[in-house]
Amino acid sequence: AQSVTQLDSQVPVFEEAPVELRCNYSSSVSVYLFWYVQYPNQGLQLLLKYLSGSTLVKSINGFEAEFNKSQTSFHLRKPSVHISDTAEYFCAVKETSGSRLTFGEGTQLTVNP
Amino acid sequence: NAGVTQTPKFRILKIGQSMTLQCTQDMNHNYMYWYRQDPGMGLKLIYYSVGAGITDKGEVPNGYNVSRSTTEDFPLRLELAAPSQTSVYFCASSYSSGVAGGWDEQYFGPGTRLTVT
Numbered sequence: 001a002q003s004v005t006q007l008d009s010q011v012p013v014f015e016e017a018p019v020e021l022r023c024n025y026s027s028s029v030s031v032y033l034f035w036y037v038q039y040p041n042q043g044l045q046l047l048l049k050y051l052s053g054s055t056l057v058k059s060i061n062g063f064e065a066e067f068n069k070s071q072t073s074f075h076l077r078k079p080s081v082h083i084s085d086t087a088e089y090f091c092a093v094k095e096t097s098g099s100r101l102t103f104g105e106g107t108q109l110t111v112n113p
Numbered sequence: 114n115a116g117v118t119q120t121p122k123f124r125i126l127k128i129g130q131s132m133t134l135q136c137t138q139d140m141n142h143n144y145m146y147w148y149r150q151d152p153g154m155g156l157k158l159i160y161y162s163v164g165a166g167i168t169d170k171g172e173v174p175n176g177y178n179v180s181r182s183t184t185e186d187f188p189l190r191l192e193l194a195a196p197s198q199t200s201v202y203f204c205a206s207s208y209s210s211g212v213a214g215g216w217d218e219q220y221f222g223p224g225t226r227l228t229v230t
């Protein structure tokens with residue numbers, strides 16, 4: 001069975017600082033990996049995904065994540081955060097032959113002025 | 114497109130009452146899902162459906178029931194509400210071609226915040 005661990009439940013940073021949100025997964029088969037973002041009082045939205053090919057994937061708002069198979073990780077990074085990036089971020093894994101997403105417990109990113 | 118809509122937005126139930134959470138999508142997606150979100154616990158899958166007339170249990174199905182009579186609607190029924198069902202409930206949908214190895218982005222509704230007292 002697949003599982004996801006997000007290593008930090010809360011990450012406070014100052015505006016324009018870099019940030020890394022850590023995600024490790026466990027699965028005995030090939031997987032797809034996702035980061036979802038949840039803004040206050042809203043549903044989740046897909047931020048970026050790794051399916052195959054280049055291990056570095058990017059979102060349109062400056063986030064990127066790198067798939068590291070040997071370390072079974074998919075950490076999310078941004079070189080310079082904005083106040084508007086304040087949200088909860090969820091890492092998720094799906095077996096390539098399966099239909100269900102398994103979510104991590106979430107990381108609350110708070111960007112302070 | 115409205116996407117995925119959920120009603121109601123908020124509800125307070127007394128222990129033992131029943132209710133139905135409504136979910137509708139207008140994207141012609143074949144897959145639909147119900148999750149619950151508890152603080153610090155992430156999202157847990159309650160039930161999902163791969164098409165009209167077909168439903169299956171997720172990780173935490175006890176105390177809930179679902180039906181899928183149409184492609185658009187996927188209501189979640191709570192019978193005999195308990196305080197442990199206090200949570201935020203999210204409905205999601207996706208399109209899957211059914212080809213092995215395919216993936217499908219899930220689109221989420223805005224959620225229903227339910228309190229059972």
